[in-house]
């Protein structure tokens with residue numbers, strides 16, 4: 001990347017300290033990966049790692065991860081996310097090699113009103129074995145948003161990545177991490193020192209990379225979930241057991257390998273307002289370079305016997321979208337074959353996508369739109385159609401009532417137009433947009449007034 005482009009991207013990344021979004025990916029102005037979600041004080045917090053395009057002249061490994069710091073994000077409705085800014089940076093941790101851009105997958109957990117943020121990074125001095133390698137450190141805060149104060153040194157006795165902490169019902173904390181195997185060790189009450197030697201967890205697949213453990217307890221069962229390369233790239237798998245240290249039994253697959261080739265996946269799970277969610281990542285904004293990833297969320301369901309149903313990744317994601325927001329149809333729930341989703345601007349993928357309805361009867365649906373107001377009267381559409389186009393807006397089903405017949409004026413520019421709609425009952429509705437003739441139509445967003 002040339003310098004000008006690098007600095008333009010750097011400006012885009014730094015000016016947006018406070019923004020809101022919905023749909024997948026949920027973080028839409030910067031790359032984000034390895035999401036650990038936690039519920040603190042009734043809100044959902046996501047602690048992801050932060051991918052960036054490699055800055056020039058830093059002598060970094062080519063085509064590799066480049067991760068300088070961590071942000072934390074929060075949301076009450078899973079649709080609108082607030083970026084609380086950088087909480088820990090490679091330049092400000094005494095034990096981290098500040099030139100390594102190696103701040104990989106983190107975790108955060110609360111104990112007695114303090115928030116303990118665990119993160120791996122390359123050390124700046126070699127250990128007793130002469131290797132610099134990955135250490136795992138802790139930064140501590142009084143609030144989930146920070147400020148976080150990093151400990152002087154990494155946790156003694158660990159060479160590894162992808163820390164994850166579980167506090168069991170009896171108050172004992174366990175630290176899991178990976179380095180070839182997945183390891184577990186007890187933590188002392190102070191949460192910053194080991195209380196037992198790390199032990200490799202048995203009975204997990206021995207062939208193919210495993211990393212990124214995330215352990216949780218539900219109805220007395222312990223779930224050890226982790227990415228594993230069974231075939232070519234990582235898929236999310238899990239094992240179940242009766243205690244935090246196992247033994248665990250391999251049980252199934254939570255999410256299959258990515259269809260478009262993101263080599264890594266990394267995840268966490270939470271229950272929030274009586275629904276379980278899977279947080280994971282995919283390289284949506286960087287289709288040609290899978291080390292620039294983005295956090296996504298989908299709903300997760302358990303079977304009656306406690307096993308986990310496979311999650312099929314969606315663009316729509318979770319949460320409601322308010323009818324008066326810009327509804328990005330390209331983050332669809334479902335669509336017909338003759339609908340394509342393409343970037344608005346291939347040189348700046350953060351400008352998002354648009355929906356192309358290629359010919360008659362092409363359709364796309366977008367679920368869970370919240371029509372709060374009684375008097376919604378118009379649909380606003382930002383679209384273009386080289387030869388002029390016509391689409392129908394239907395509600396609740398592909399053959400449901402027609403809310404509006406929308407004419408898209410002939411032209412080569414995206415143009416905003418408004419069309420009257422028939423009455424909508426206040427509440428949550430699914431939308432369907434259907435091409436009414438053979439002229440291709442490109443839609444950036446729709447909204448209601």
Ligand code: FUB
Pocket residue numbers: 033034049065104105161162211212264265266
């Ligand atoms: O993000 C860097 C590494 O890629 C993480 O630590 C792994 O879990 C994988 O997602």
